[in-house]
Amino acid sequence: MSSNSSQNQVSVAYFGPAGSYTHQAALEKFAKLDNVTYNPQTTITDVFTFVEEGRSIFGVIPFENSIFGSVVTTLDRFVKSDVQIVDEIYLCVNHNLLSKFKFESITKVYSHPQAFGQCQNWINANLKGVLHVEASSTSHAAEKAAKEPNSAAISSSVSAQLYGLDILVKDIQNVKDNKTRFFIIRKTSTTIPTKNDRTLLLFTVDHRKPGALCDSLKVFKDHNINLTKIDSRPSSQRHWHYVFFVELQGHKDEPEINKSLVELNDFCESLKVLGSYQNLKPQEAHNN
Secondary structure, three states, rough: OOOOOOOOOEEEEEOHHHHHHOHHHHHOOOOOOOOOEEEEEEEEHHHHHHOOOOOOOOEEEEEEEEOOOOOOOHHHHHOOOOOOEEEEEEEEHHHHHHHOOOHHHHEEEEEEEHHHHHHHHHHHOOOOOOOOEEEEOOHHHHHHHOOOEEEEEEEOOHHHHHHOOEEEEEOOOOOOOOOEEEEEEEOOOOOOOOOOEEEEEEEEOOOOOOOHHHHHHHEEEHHHOEEEEEEEEEEEOOOOOEEEEEEEEOOOOOOHHHHHHHHHHHOOOOOEEEEEOOOOOOOOOOOO
């Protein structure tokens, strides 16, 4: 993501109150810029709206988790939005059980559905009979737990500090190397090819036509373009009709990518490029 002079004011909307993982991702991504204003938003939809209306230049939203998969709210909102993805960031996510009360006295635990899913193994083994209550974010969960007796939250160590909670149990996520991927969005795309990019797009096909999806995906094979992610969500246009999300290696302005998108359009009912951005996926060690 290219930036303007540090003298310019930069406004960033992010999902969750202070201390959320998205807030931490935003702070890390924009750490090198001066004069940054951070605007917390209650929902992911609110982040999109804030950017669409020009009330923030950038928005930071969670896209997928290495354990629990895609954030469907983000996918669904992309269908209705014209914002562009301009950057990404990966954040290590360590979940903790937070509370002001002793472990054995806890009767209720708050967290975001993604966090519940990422910690399901530990929860099943250690919180049997404890009421699970969904919150809009993990930091909001910590805020609620701080105000209610015999309550706990699954959240970050940052939230523990912000809301005066003790860390009862550390690192309760299913996999210790737990990462969440965030996108940075804005109204217009300003990225240029770096030779190490990815592009996310969405499209629909006529499901009544045999091989329609196969024909569309074959375009990428014919152009020797590697796909790194495929998702689908209901289109809301009619029952059992779906929007397909495809992430591919390359930048939309590269000649071969551009050719493939022109060809792909012939097989689609609708097609929208959501943005191209530098690939910042962390290198992972492979076991022999």
